[in-house]
Amino acid sequence: MSESPEGSIVRATLRGLMAPKRLAPLLLVSASLVFAQGRFSRDPLAVPLGIMLCVLFVAVAPVSYRVLFPEGLEFSHGGVRLLLYGAVGSGVVLSSGYVLPKLLRMAPTFLTQPVNLAVCGALYLVGGWGLGRDIGFEESLARERARAARLELEAEQAQLLALRSHLDPHFLFNTLNAIAEWCRTDGAVAEAAVLRLSAMLRSVLAGVRSATWPLDRELELLRTLFELHLLRDPELFQLSFEVAPGLGEVPVPPLMLLPLAENAVKHGPAAGHRGRIALDISSRDGELVFTVENPGASKGPREGSTGLPTVERRLALAYGGKARFSLESAEGRTRVTVTLPRSGPLLGVIT
CATH class of the missing domain: 3.30.565.10 (Histidine kinase-like ATPase, C-terminal domain)
Incomplete structure (x- = not known):
């Protein structure tokens, strides 16, 4: 069975996130947020919740952006995909930062306070866009380099055939x-x-x-x-x-x-x-x-x-x-x- 384009994009995006140049900053930012969540929260589930929020961001935000905008953010697609990207982000942030703490009867935490949760939502949307765009540009650059190498090879081979x-x-x-x-x-x-x-x-x-x-x-x-x-x-x-x-x-x-x-x-x-x-x-x-x-x-x-x-x-x-x-x-x-x-x-x- 052949791979679907979405499946290929998901795997390629996750591989891109594992690259040291992205993984190191992600771990640094995530560790800072989790530390702040534990430092300024009293609920024992605050740190696990902070970790979950960070993991969901890394796993969902750039992937959803690239699946919805495989060729980059183009408004020629209409506003539907942009609205869908925002809806997915809002859903992830609200379900994990508002609904889940309510279900678990957690005390207020640093990241789930209304203002901070709104900031988390903005970080989710902008971070997913930035990471997805960066990975997409990197793949486009790799494809163009491969294409240039193929064209160079084809030109050289054409000259080679003439020479032979x-x-x-x-x-x-x-x-x-x-x-x-x-x-x-x-x-x-x-x-x-x-x-x-x-x-x-x-x-x-x-x-x-x-x-x-x-x-x-x-x-x-x-x-x-x-x-x-x-x-x-x-x-x-x-x-x-x-x-x-x-x-x-x-x-x-x-x-x-x-x-x-x-x-x-x-x-x-x-x-x-x-x-x-x-x-x-x-x-x-x-x-x-x-x-x-x-x-x-x-x-x-x-x-x-x-x-x-x-x-x-x-x-x-x-x-x-x-x-x-x-x-x-x-x-x-x-x-x-x-x-x-x-x-x-x-x-x-x-x-």
Whole structure:
């Protein structure tokens, strides 16, 4: 059976009242009232009656306010709910502070004197409004924060989907043109290029709806990318691939490292800086350390660039700020280092 909205509001309100920031002031005020009730009253039931009045206020006033005004006090509801809230409050205060003492034949007490009882009624109505409103605002704020987080996640995931379906068009066009040329001059090379390009596109599409995949899958994609570049120009660069044993099953976000490999070729050998591209993956203190070096000094991300900034945003989102990214340039070479928790990313499956 599904929960009714009223039941949910009652439970949420009672949980809110138990929060230390509300419970402590409530206990302090209640203790003061009960102390005054005992100090200035002679009837032996004065203190139990004071405790009961305080408990009824805490248990009924904010709950009744929130049930009657779940979206806050709006006069568009009409005066009926406001009158009903006042009637409930008056009923609780009068029944417990006037009718019950009469039935029990109690002597006059501090809180049940007419003037003080009227003050108790005002405190009931205003206190219930204040506490209910505070709890409602807190819940609204929590919902808005959750909504903002969902919107941020959805925006990032939309960008992620675009990124995952992205391969440098210039690279693709050049590769396809090269394959067309090889078809006339070297069928075997053309066939190898088609197979590698097909495998690469298949891997990209496989990663579109996955939150994680094993590091081996990511490295296979990177190797295919490098092999395609070397098929077009075997002298373009020398490749060094060092992966520490036992890391192949570590979960990583799909295509997280692909832009880094693309950049290493694009801004290194493809930009005229011939030399060695070195990729190294190791484990250190429960973290996965990915490093890629390429010839050519980096000048940092260009204005309007989306490659490396997107990788940084994805890392922050996927690992909750626990991943680190750094770019260094020295002695005519550029090094990018990405440090990831071996436990894997936090993102759920993208639908």
